[in-house]
Amino acid sequence: ATVRAVLAAEAPQVRERVRLLEAESTRTGAHFTPGSFDVVLCHGVLPHIEEPDAVLAGLARVLAPGGLLSLLVRNAD
Incomplete structure (x- = not known):
């Protein structure tokens, strides 16, 4: 199922708290x-992602001082 389909199945109080963006x-x-x-x-x-540095810079920009950035990158098998 797509994210939008899963969200559509959620209760209204959940849906109103979620904002999906594509960019x-x-x-x-x-x-x-x-x-x-x-x-x-x-x-x-x-x-x-082709330009991970740009993504990381964007994530760091929106992170509050003292905030937590959680990265999960799978190691090669």
């Missing part, structure tokens, strides 16, 4: 105010 990876974080997140998750994404 180029080099514009990561461009839609949010700097420092607007206490926690940023990037799990299983970086190996599939």
